Structures are given as structure tokens and as C-alpha cells.
Amino acid sequence: MDWRSHAIIGAVLAAVVLYFLHANLITISILSIFAAFSALLPDIDHSMSKIRVITDRAIVIFALLYGYNSCNPSCQTLEFLKTALLLIGIYFLAITFLKPRHRGITHSLLFTVLYGAFLYAFFDLNLAIAGVIGYGSHLLADRQIKLI
Ligand SMILES: [Zn+2]
Known part of the structure; x- marks a missing residue:
């Protein structure tokens, strides 16, 4: 299934559930977009996926x-770039060497x-609901529902 289908399914499912939870139209719209984004996340384990490109x-x-x-106001250009390059390097090392197999643990x-739990702990319940619906819809659409 392509990324557009995952995004649309996640957004529509989240909109329906949030509607029945009596969320207002603006909340439903914003959280449906977030659910669409969340529906792309499980494919972070695939190097050619839309979410990896993003x-x-x-x-x-x-x-x-x-x-x-x-960087403090007196820092040099190289110090600023050193920090940026370090972060970019850590990301690419992690995504290259710690990446699970496709449709592995990220599809569980x-x-x-x-x-x-992360969304609920750091944000709020409606965002967590939309995120779980989006993420879960990806697993349903892929027919890859595993416990772990
Ligand atoms: Zn997938």
C-alpha cells in the first residue's frame, strides 16, 4: 500500500472516531492531519518510504x-556547523545501524x-487518540498486526 492510502485511511478513521468523541471541527481537522502523519510512521524502517524521505x-x-x-551570540560559524553535523551524523548512524527489518517491531x-503513551505523556489525550488511530490504521492496512 502506498503512503497516500495509509495517510488517507489514518485521517478518515481518526476523523470518524473524534467526531463520535464530540470533538469540534477545528480539532478534528488538525488531529486528522496528525493521524495521517502518524499513519506513515511505521514505515520509518524502510529506506525508500515517504516518512524516511521526510x-x-x-x-x-x-x-x-x-x-x-x-550557539551563543559570540560563537563562530564552525561551532554552529559542528553541532549540526554531529546531530546529522548521529541520526544517520542510528537509522543505518539500528534500523529494524521492514515490517518488524515498528509494525507491532x-x-x-x-x-x-508517549503522546499522552507529553501532549494530550485527543492527540494520543489520533496518533494511535493513525499508527494502528497502518498496521491494519498492511495486515501486519503483531504483538511485538
Ligand atoms: Zn508498513
């Missing part, structure tokens, strides 16, 4: 912003629950 690019922007932000109920 994260591979986003980490560069994040690292440059983080490096710039963590364990990861779905961990993702929901």
Missing part, C-alpha cells in the same frame, strides 16, 4: 536550527501502545 530532510533542518539556537501493537 525525516531525512527534516533532521538537516532541525540540526541546523538546533545548532544555531544552541507494542510500538502502537508506546507511541500512544
